[in-house]
Amino acid sequence: MPWIKTEDCVGCGVCVSECPVQAIAMNEDVAQIDDQACIRCGKCHDICPQEAVRHDSERIPLEVEANVQWTKDLLRHFKSAEEQQGLVERMKRYFAKERKVAEQSIARLDGLLREIG
Ligand code: SF4
Ligand code: SF4
Structure with a gap:
């Protein structure tokens, strides 16, 4: 993009x-x-x-920074260290899910390439 x-x-x-x-x-x-x-x-x-x-790849540092900032912004809704740790772990799980979506999408697109070629 x-x-x-x-x-x-x-x-x-x-x-x-x-x-x-x-x-x-x-x-x-x-x-x-x-x-x-x-x-x-x-x-x-x-x-x-x-x-x-x-190119997209040049945006990676900006997107990473935005994700970290997003998490920091959400932290203010949680008071105790325990609650804040819980949020950070949930955000990590969210991004891990995004990684799986990307990996599986790339694998499917490789299949599409084979079909086309
Ligand atoms: S890549 Fe650029 S020129 Fe092509 S459709 Fe997107 S915005 Fe338009
Ligand atoms: S300088 Fe700006 S308006 Fe001109 S082609 Fe590049 S992106 Fe488009």
Whole structure:
């Protein structure tokens, strides 16, 4: 899933006009991708003159930080150390479930590749 590194976008609009499904719009002179509309063709990444459209993998540290922050924000709802530890363990189980979903999805997609090829 491509994403816009907003501080690098100069608002030229090239990606908006080149996107085949109109999934990009300008918001206060910064391009914004509609994740639901995007068909993951990669065209915006290839044509952006500022290299402001970035690959998924570059977002990993940001997403990890967001997940940790999410957990920290939830901690304030729990008073005792025991309750807070319980929350952190539940969040760990949640992310472990997400990992399994990703692993099993990748395995299924490998099967799909074999069917196509
Ligand atoms: S092509 Fe790049 S710099 Fe231009 S609007 Fe799109 S993301 Fe921003
Ligand atoms: S990857 Fe393709 S469909 Fe998605 S926003 Fe970029 S140009 Fe549009």
